[in-house]
Amino acid sequence: VVVVDVNADNGEATVDAMRTAGGAATFVRADVANTADVAAMAQTAMDTYGDIDILYNNAAVQLHFQDARAHELSEEIWDRTYGINIRGVWLCCKYVIPSMLRRGGGTIINVASPTGLFGLAPTYTAYSSSKGAVFALTRVMAVDYAPDKIRVNALVPGATETPLTKELFADQATRQSLLDATPLGRLGQAEDVVGLALFLAADDSAYCTGGIYTVDGGLTAV
Incomplete structure (x- = not known):
């Protein structure tokens, strides 16, 4: 397994945990919105x-707190969101798919969001639309x-507690x-x-x- 993260501490910690569990893992620091980083990541993996x-x-x-309605949204936030959420997905595919073609197949799992399936207003213009682009x-x-x-x-987690959502879920009204919107009545965990990720990665799917x-x-059933 090659673990890729822009945060070296997080990436190394993940690799350490995998090795402790008996797995083989390597860490590569990369910004998925950066072409050179992604190309180097794919080459290191191979x-x-x-x-x-x-x-x-x-x-x-x-x-969360910088996204906004379309006419109030800054170009900087739009570009940063799309740079990672959709350009990053495309770049990783661009540089990994040639390897899959050589080996005669493979599987790609793109993590998206329910917000790409329905309008979530008023502060998710960039995020929701970028995740909708992942579906397309x-x-x-x-x-x-x-x-x-x-x-x-596409794998679509709901409201899941992760480092990315920590700040958002700290707001009790949002939480x-x-x-209230989730029929099972709790937030998801990693x-x-x-199970679904493993299914999509395996020959079972x-x-x-x-x-x-x-x-x-x-x-999304409501």
Whole structure:
């Protein structure tokens, strides 16, 4: 496994945990919005382990208190959000897919968000639309690369407690509104996402491509 993060401390900690559990892991520091970083990341992965069979696009940014309605949103926040949330996904695919083509197939999992499926106002213009773009990219790539035995799916966690959402969920009104909107009545944990991620990565999902798979406590069913 190659762990990629812009935060070296977080990335190294993840690698240490995986090695302690008996896995083989390598850390590469990279900004997924930076072409040179992504190209180097893909090359390091191939140099270390050979051709790549699974790509898990999980990097994202959610600038909760700087996102805004369209006419109030700054170009800086728009560009930063799209740079990571959609350009980053595309760049990782661009530099990893040639390796998958060489090996005769692979699977790509693009992590998206329920906010890309419905309008969440008034402060998610950049984030929601960037995640909607992830769905579109997932579908077109699924069709484009099906003949090459490369499967592409979107994994959609609901309101999940992670370092990215810590600041947002600290606001009790926001936290309660999410709890009220989630039929299972609780926020998700990273562990809730693992089973679906493993399914999409494994041969068990060999007939699945172009799909949008939610793990959201029923949020999008309401």
